[in-house]
Amino acid sequence: MTAMQYLEFIISAIVVNTSAIEITEKQDELGTLLSLRVDPSDMGSLIGRGGKTIDAVRTVMRVYGSKAGIRLNLRIIEEPRTAEIIA
Template sequence: MRDLVEYLAKAVVDHPGAVRVDERRGREGWVYYIETHPEDKGRLIGRQGRVIEAIRTVVRSFGKGRVNVEVR
């Protein structure tokens, strides 16, 4: 799952080498934190959060709803 999150994040940003994904176990399942170059943070979030919501939707469909994705 971590590889999927990393792949999707790297596909969106201009500096794919700066993308780092950390995974932690939360109360409601796994939480994936995406860290990226400061210039790419807006690109990863997208207008009105559309890009990050799309990434969350894809990841949740693979994780059966028990995962979350956050941007740092």
């Protein structure tokens, strides 16, 4: 299982709209950067109260990377919610 597959497995258990999960991988001199985008309505579930959920996900991914011998970093790409105007 690759790092992207493992991250998708974890995130799909947290969010409701699993079809909106987008993960990209980029290699650089600092290691591997995984960028994650989810549906804006799932952002609260992903981050969790006080950021505890996303901190736990980052920790698990760092451990995964350590076991695989790579340095993994996780970036969350936030899209602004579109507000509905009620007139």
